[in-house]
Amino acid sequence: MTTGTPPSAGSATAGLRATWANWVEEAVRPRLRIARLLPSGGVGLVVFLAVLNLVLGLLPVAFVVATSTLVGEVPAAVGGGVGSAAWDRLTSIFLLAAAAFLLTQVLTPVGNALGQQLRRRVDSALRDDAMALMLRPVGIGPLEDQRTLDELNEAVRAFDRDWGTPGQACFGMVALVARYTRLVALVVAIGLAIGWPSALGVGAAVLAFRYGQRGGLRKYSRVGRDLIGRMREIGYLHELTMTDVAAKEIRVFGLTGWLADRYAAVWETVRNTFERARRRVYLTPYLVLTLLGLLLAGGAMVYAAQLAATGRVSLTALALGVQAIVLAISLGGYYPEADTSTQYAMLSLTALQRLRDRLDELDEGQPTPGRAGVPPGTPAASLAFDRVGFHYPDSDRTVLDGIELVLPAGRCTAVVGVNGAGKTTLVKLLARLYEPTSGAVRADGVDIAEFDPVLWRRQVGVIFQDFVRYELTAAENIALGAAHVPVDRAVVLRAAERAGIAEALLALPDGLDTPLSRAYPGGTDLSGGQWQRIAIARAFYALEAGATVLVLDEPTAALDVRAEVAFFDRFVELTRGVTSLLISHRFSSVRRADHIVVVDGGHVVERGSHDELIAAGGHYARLFTLQAKRFARGLDAEDDEAEDDDTEDTAAVAEGVSR
Numbered sequence: 001m002t003t004g005t006p007p008s009a010g011s012a013t014a015g016l017r018a019t020w021a022n023w024v025e026e027a028v029r030p031r032l033r034i035a036r037l038l039p040s041g042g043v044g045l046v047v048f049l050a051v052l053n054l055v056l057g058l059l060p061v062a063f064v065v066a067t068s069t070l071v072g073e074v075p076a077a078v079g080g081g082v083g084s085a086a087w088d089r090l091t092s093i094f095l096l097a098a099a100a101f102l103l104t105q106v107l108t109p110v111g112n113a114l115g116q117q118l119r120r121r122v123d124s125a126l127r128d129d130a131m132a133l134m135l136r137p138v139g140i141g142p143l144e145d146q147r148t149l150d151e152l153n154e155a156v157r158a159f160d161r162d163w164g165t166p167g168q169a170c171f172g173m174v175a176l177v178a179r180y181t182r183l184v185a186l187v188v189a190i191g192l193a194i195g196w197p198s199a200l201g202v203g204a205a206v207l208a209f210r211y212g213q214r215g216g217l218r219k220y221s222r223v224g225r226d227l228i229g230r231m232r233e234i235g236y237l238h239e240l241t242m243t244d245v246a247a248k249e250i251r252v253f254g255l256t257g258w259l260a261d262r263y264a265a266v267w268e269t270v271r272n273t274f275e276r277a278r279r280r281v282y283l284t285p286y287l288v289l290t291l292l293g294l295l296l297a298g299g300a301m302v303y304a305a306q307l308a309a310t311g312r313v314s315l316t317a318l319a320l321g322v323q324a325i326v327l328a329i330s331l332g333g334y335y336p337e338a339d340t341s342t343q344y345a346m347l348s349l350t351a352l353q354r355l356r357d358r359l360d361e362l363d364e365g366q367p368t369p370g371r372a373g374v375p376p377g378t379p380a381a382s383l384a385f386d387r388v389g390f391h392y393p394d395s396d397r398t399v400l401d402g403i404e405l406v407l408p409a410g411r412c413t414a415v416v417g418v419n420g421a422g423k424t425t426l427v428k429l430l431a432r433l434y435e436p437t438s439g440a441v442r443a444d445g446v447d448i449a450e451f452d453p454v455l456w457r458r459q460v461g462v463i464f465q466d467f468v469r470y471e472l473t474a475a476e477n478i479a480l481g482a483a484h485v486p487v488d489r490a491v492v493l494r495a496a497e498r499a500g501i502a503e504a505l506l507a508l509p510d511g512l513d514t515p516l517s518r519a520y521p522g523g524t525d526l527s528g529g530q531w532q533r534i535a536i537a538r539a540f541y542a543l544e545a546g547a548t549v550l551v552l553d554e555p556t557a558a559l560d561v562r563a564e565v566a567f568f569d570r571f572v573e574l575t576r577g578v579t580s581l582l583i584s585h586r587f588s589s590v591r592r593a594d595h596i597v598v599v600d601g602g603h604v605v606e607r608g609s610h611d612e613l614i615a616a617g618g619h620y621a622r623l624f625t626l627q628a629k630r631f632a633r634g635l636d637a638e639d640d641e642a643e644d645d646d647t648e649d650t651a652a653v654a655e656g657v658s659r
């Protein structure tokens, strides 16, 4: 025998509580979020639209009341004849009904046009908000965090289409004033005409229909959320097929059939899941609620007919009751102006809120906007990584482990190390895209965290390995190295010359003004190596605009071997007096640097000049010799396929590395 409270009672209460909490979370809070957006559409416009919708809600009811009264007045008017008081009353009521009808026809498009204005204003304000939100982090940690990117993806989906936007949901919310005002007025009309039990029954039937409709839509949208991974895969496969990026490889490897099959299979899974969900979510509730609604509305109709048959209601009351019931029941369906857009907007706004929460959560440990200015000429003595330790957020792996590294001002320091050694991470810390987890980066002894990041970054010209190929003109691509100063064409040209790309750019159809994308009229695309030179020119432009530190992360990865040797031969010359940092995993490329640092396992394992390091016979010497031998044998995997005149280039490198 069991004793105590039956487990079912407690679990039923807990279940109810969970359902309630879930409903508040999914249906109430998101609606409040939509409501909070309304003021951004303009308070005056919102109030005007609300009043307009109130009127639009009442006009059809006025029409029904007028036509019902008209029906009741007909016998007396016909009896009295034209010119009688009853006839005049009939005419006046007819005019009233006509006015209600015409006003509805005139005001509905006005409401729609103003509603669109509300939609545009709200969407534009929200888009600006979302943009500001993503530009808010001083560092890039949040932008490299997958959860943040997922939330962002979900939030901006609302802006990627022109339906179902939060602005449209605001319009829909105001339009609901018309729907529900009409429902209340019709229930009152039914109550007055044929009695309150019928009125409440019809009102309940309409609300039950509405609940079924909206609840179904809510549950259905959950299916979409559960399928987000599949939808992402569809988007990815679509992009693979429809863009030129993967076109070569797909054909060379014969992947077209595989891609088409996979695309079809994922779509089929998604379609089947939605189909099953549609049946589950809509069919049973639809049948139950329709039955309930028909019973209640039918009951009210039958009751009205009985009243009429026994002479307990007037002709006017009967006409009013029947018309009001029919009109009210028509309010029990889907509201195209509100329902779908509200549901999608609720999902987007909830995702936007989660994005905000996630960014707040990630704020801890992120670079903060320091206030101090950067003294002119910094660094005058050195830039130093002072026992810097670092691991990426959400990762326990130590990338830098108390690293000590000094970049003497005005000299060229090279950091070399194998893939994954942490070289790019050093650059991210130097540019304050992340904050060290321990230790500090110091410029002339001052922790750079104290500087205003915007001012500090103007001081540092950085070109990353994955630099951006802006779909802008060649001149703009270079001048973006210092967007805070007006574009100087002479400087652009000089930077292009230093990077060895000026001649190629001037030969383009519009010279420096040629858009570097085939997506624009007169535009052209460049080769990988030419793009890399554009990026290098951007860094030179930053130097001309006042930057004192130059950081190039794998600047020659896309250059051919001969060009790489030539670039490094000139680089030290061109940047004399600049504090420069060259990052490379190719040991042979940095031998001309004043100072070479070898990073491995989060530590500096060796430092010195090329000759000193070779003489030391350590890590650097071993890897340098290994790579030089590979060059000499023409086996360097990164280069051997790039060359037309392979032998000549290999000789150039072999010569370069052994000089």
Ligand SMILES: Nc1ncnc2c1ncn2[C@@H]1O[C@H](COP(=O)(O)OP(=O)(O)OP(=O)(O)O)[C@@H](O)[C@H]1O
Pocket: 144, 392, 395, 399, 417, 418, 419, 420, 421, 422, 423, 424, 425, 426, 465, 585
């Ligand atoms: N955003 C990130 N989140 C988590 N781990 C990261 C992130 N970026 C890099 N890492 C990890 O940090 C380590 C160091 O990466 P980093 O890019 O600094 O290496 P690297 O020396 O520049 O390599 P390569 O020569 O291949 O460019 C690697 O193990 C990498 O996987």
